[in-house]
Amino acid sequence: MTPTSTIDDSAQEAPPPVNMAALARARRQRILAWVLPVATIALAVGLWEFLVWYHEVPHYLIPAPSLIWSTLLAEGPSLMQSAWFTVRLTFFSLALAIIGGVVLGALFALSRPVEMSLFPFAVILQVTPIVAIAPLILIYVHNTFTALLICAWLVAFFPILSNTVVGLRSTDHNLRDLFSLYRATPWQRLRHLLSPSALPYFMAALKIAGGLSLIGAVVAEFVAGATGTNTGLASRIIESSFRNEIPKMFAALVLVSLMGVAIFLMTSLASKLVLGRWHESEIKRET
Amino acid sequence: MTSRTSAETRPSKTGAPLIRMERVRKEFGRDIVAVSDMSLTIERGDFISFLGPSGCGKSTALRMIAGLLPITAGHIDIAPSQTDTEHDLGFVFQEPTLMPWATVFENVWLPLRLAGLSRTAASDRVRAALVEVGLSRFENAYPRELSGGMKMRVSIARGLVTRPRILLMDEPFAALDEMTRTKLNNDVIRLATEHDLTVIFVTHSVYEAVYLSNRIAVMAARPGRVVADLTVNAPWPRGEEYRVSPEFSAEAKRVSTILKGTLDDADIDH
Ligand SMILES: Nc1ncnc2c1ncn2[C@@H]1O[C@H](COP(=O)(O)OP(=O)(O)OP(=O)(O)O)[C@@H](O)[C@H]1O
Ligand SMILES: [Mg+2]
Numbered sequence: 329m330t331p332t333s334t335i336d337d338s339a340q341e342a343p344p345p346v347n348m349a350a351l352a353r354a355r356r357q358r359i360l361a362w363v364l365p366v367a368t369i370a371l372a373v374g375l376w377e378f379l380v381w382y383h384e385v386p387h388y389l390i391p392a393p394s395l396i397w398s399t400l401l402a403e404g405p406s407l408m409q410s411a412w413f414t415v416r417l418t419f420f421s422l423a424l425a426i427i428g429g430v431v432l433g434a435l436f437a438l439s440r441p442v443e444m445s446l447f448p449f450a451v452i453l454q455v456t457p458i459v460a461i462a463p464l465i466l467i468y469v470h471n472t473f474t475a476l477l478i479c480a481w482l483v484a485f486f487p488i489l490s491n492t493v494v495g496l497r498s499t500d501h502n503l504r505d506l507f508s509l510y511r512a513t514p515w516q517r518l519r520h521l522l523s524p525s526a527l528p529y530f531m532a533a534l535k536i537a538g539g540l541s542l543i544g545a546v547v548a549e550f551v552a553g554a555t556g557t558n559t560g561l562a563s564r565i566i567e568s569s570f571r572n573e574i575p576k577m578f579a580a581l582v583l584v585s586l587m588g589v590a591i592f593l594m595t596s597l598a599s600k601l602v603l604g605r606w607h608e609s610e611i612k613r614e615t
Numbered sequence: 616m617t618s619r620t621s622a623e624t625r626p627s628k629t630g631a632p633l634i635r636m637e638r639v640r641k642e643f644g645r646d647i648v649a650v651s652d653m654s655l656t657i658e659r660g661d662f663i664s665f666l667g668p669s670g671c672g673k674s675t676a677l678r679m680i681a682g683l684l685p686i687t688a689g690h691i692d693i694a695p696s697q698t699d700t701e702h703d704l705g706f707v708f709q710e711p712t713l714m715p716w717a718t719v720f721e722n723v724w725l726p727l728r729l730a731g732l733s734r735t736a737a738s739d740r741v742r743a744a745l746v747e748v749g750l751s752r753f754e755n756a757y758p759r760e761l762s763g764g765m766k767m768r769v770s771i772a773r774g775l776v777t778r779p780r781i782l783l784m785d786e787p788f789a790a791l792d793e794m795t796r797t798k799l800n801n802d803v804i805r806l807a808t809e810h811d812l813t814v815i816f817v818t819h820s821v822y823e824a825v826y827l828s829n830r831i832a833v834m835a836a837r838p839g840r841v842v843a844d845l846t847v848n849a850p851w852p853r854g855e856e857y858r859v860s861p862e863f864s865a866e867a868k869r870v871s872t873i874l875k876g877t878l879d880d881a882d883i884d885h
Contacts, residue, residue, distance in 0.1 A: 500712065502708045502710060502712040503712055503714065505678070505681075505683050505706075505708075506706065506708075506712060506725075507729070508682075508683055509681055509682070509683060509704065509706050510725070510726045510729040510730070510777075511729070512729045516729055520714075520725070520728070520729075521714075524714065524716040524717075527716070605757055606715045606716045606717075606757050606758075606759065607715070607716070608759075
């Protein structure tokens, strides 16, 4: 005779029938999540256009959205070239920030002495305003793109570094024991335990660093005050300001904002793809 | 096979020592003596409970047996395995301790994966372990989608997937409601019988200890040590009939009385 086998009955039951009303509500929520922001932005732009027209605001003070749009079209090729420069700068610096932050973060997490000796440098670089360091970097580094890259990298890399360290350190201690019990190799530990535990922290840092790398790229270029053809959107803004071309300033500004939004959407999407099924921050609560 | 009714003669119980702890001591830092002079011989087929108040060193003792903590003094011997199991020990923690980023299947696969088995090579054994805990339909679920009891079952399946001889359980059901706990108690008895397991089960419930085990090591704190080694007089295997029987109440009462006496003698403050 064996003891009564009492398998959790609930565990074997079929899932409850799908609630149609709840599904419809969820779909409505999803659509609203897109419609509402688009509608408010459209409304704001419309209001802007109307107010500029109604009060006859001169275009060298505040241009109407329609004028900004036509400037964008007219100046398209030159602005696009500058935008491409800024995009490259931003993405290179973000990529370097990811590599640098993760590698250094892993080193810190592996070795306290390394952390203790190098962390002060990371903090000093982080707390010193980039506009204060940028002129020096521009003097020491002759290639402008490289100099700008270093500036943008400095701004973006710190959140990745600090979050990677915290993430690698915050693995569940029982899970650590479990891996010891089954004699995991250091590589297995890194691959199956440390990396996934650190991932939510890393993704949070990526969202911040994405925005910061764009800010770094623009600010550095402002400081550099670079002019000429092979320059980014910041230079276009400075130029237009000198020449009092306010609509063009706004056009460049719109492009910078769009880039920021695109980076935000991309990093959010990446986070959703990577963490969506398991991490609290990305799980949609059924209501 | 005829002698399955007595606690003294559990089917696989051979009287051969499997784990021998001799004057084991564990200190944390200079001042904390978590375990002191703990000697205990656990035989093949034993179902032994470590019973004692919070902080008396039960987890510490268990972790030393598992090799997860270095021993300060004394030694622990585990008889070498006769068979070719990849891993001798299974460990079930107080919390389910599942990887939240991995599915139920991947969580149970982990011990085999760390031993080098691919998903396909391991899949039969992982599925078999899931069948045994009644979770075969949930292999693609993530831990957050499961109830507390189901998570604990995954944890047990993971402990059993390497087909260990020894299963160490550290207050595995302390966080569960009474009904779930009762069910899981019965599951543990069934699995221990079917797999010829030697189980060390940490608990601070007298009822759970009496219901599950054939031996109870009563521990006291400051310093942590074994103050009594009791044999539970009850048939094996056990089921719901036993839980509601007067024998169970009598045995629980007997153990409680001894427990109270020894703990009073041990003069601990808890
Ligand atoms: N890593 C550690 N560092 C310092 N002291 C520790 C450590 N682990 C345990 N202790 C101490 O050792 C003693 C025994 O702890 P242990 O966790 O083994 O108790 P326990 O019997 O499992 O208690 P509980 O029932 O609450 O789980 C306690 O006084 C505890 O504070
Ligand atoms: Mg404990």
